[in-house]
Amino acid sequence: MSSFSHREMELLSALRRAGGSARGTELAKAMNVSEETVRRTIKSLATSGALVRVHGGAYLIGTRNDPSFFRRINKHAEEKRLIAATIARIVTDGMTIFLDVGSTTAFVAEELRHQHAGLTVVTNSIGVAQTLVNTNGNRVHMLGGELQSNERGTFGHVAERQARRFAYDMAVLSSDALSAERGFLYLSAAEAHLATEIAVSAARVLMGIDRHKFSATAPHCGPEPEAVDQIVSDQAPRGRLSAALRNWDIDVTTAQ
Template sequence: MKKRAPHTHRELELLDALRRLGGAARNSDLAKTLDVSEETVRRTIKALSKSGAIERVHGGAYLAGTQGDPSFFRRIAQHSDEKRLIGAKVAAMVREGMTLFLDVGSTTAFVAEELRQRSNLTVVTNSIGVAQTLVGVNNNRVHLLGGEMQSDERGSFGHVTHRQARRFAFDLAVLSTDAISARQGFLYLSAAEADLASVVADSAERSLVAVAHFKYGETAPYCGPDPRRVHDMVTDLAPEGELAAAFRDWGIKIHLATGAESRAGKK
């Protein structure tokens, strides 16, 4: 039986970058992370796909061995420029020594990547990708919550997850959302994700939703945390009209990610 050749140094670097980016990324994102050309990334991805270590998709790749619907990997590759700006803005609001919760959202994966520059954090998460990104970095402590795993979200959910989350005193909870309604607040496609977001928001000193503007006015079947339990929202474009009025009523402060103002002027 022919023995498979070991991965090259470049291949190992790319695999590590994929893990730190939440399990999937575009070629351009990998090129920036590794400080190499996109052509180098494409060649490395091609070699890794032949060995079965990763799966290639149009314009990017994701780690192989994922069970179920790879929807998370498609989401993380979408609107990545906006999500990266939001991730950097959220990270700038984090102080060393904080106890944080980070959820399974694709935008949260970018927050986790930015938090690798912070130290002495206690990070609690139900996300495999977030845990992989931050464990063993800058004296940060990482707690991965137990519960039933959902492969499409690459995270744990359920009553065990809720019970364990309630044991922590979060300084800041960083949450994602699937949709925002001016009448119903933060909405989710998954009941389990909506329930956990509500539990964590109730346990946190301060709750923050990190979300790109394309979620404005969208709809989803499950209500998440009471909007009045959310203190901040970090986004790439400020809401307007009825939605802006709703945020004022809820008392949520809007933080625009760096660079968002110039993009807004071009619209």
């Protein structure tokens, strides 16, 4: 007989449905309980060794899930929250929007949950879908395809084909690096391909990028810079990067 309480069993089940890892806000939404209840339950389960507790969420013991998502989302978290709040003010009620698997985008989803209604949200992110589904009249479409547990999202030709079936008012994307020579760069080829497909289908493409990406590099090119309309960052780019963004006719918004 299991030694876990009903609430603990419910949380473990929600984690499995989420692919083995989830943020506390996602679990609270899935279980229809408060985030404080989720935190207490995670703490209890971590003590018993049933899961690993990390800042902002948890992941199951014995799964192949890489907790790298939690490392990314907690890295420069304040800057990402600032960027997300600014992006949420740009979005308007009733829009059809795409949100990707980026850690900054996870913060955007939380902001949208509290601020906007009637959105049609298309995403390949498990976390984004769980955050926004059944909230304020939003309709959420989760792309199919191959699930990559380290990104907590779906990728591949199935996801790309389904993504092309929507007419986006806005795509909110992220990247791993921003180069004055090559534009928006990604560590994952699959993520770069999907972002490129989405950018072609969107009326407006917005990139949420913190300043630390300005000095980073990555091997895969994403959307053509000319396909991007706006970036929101916690700090304005300078020098050659600033000149390149002007040449590409990309608006720069500094998060306030």
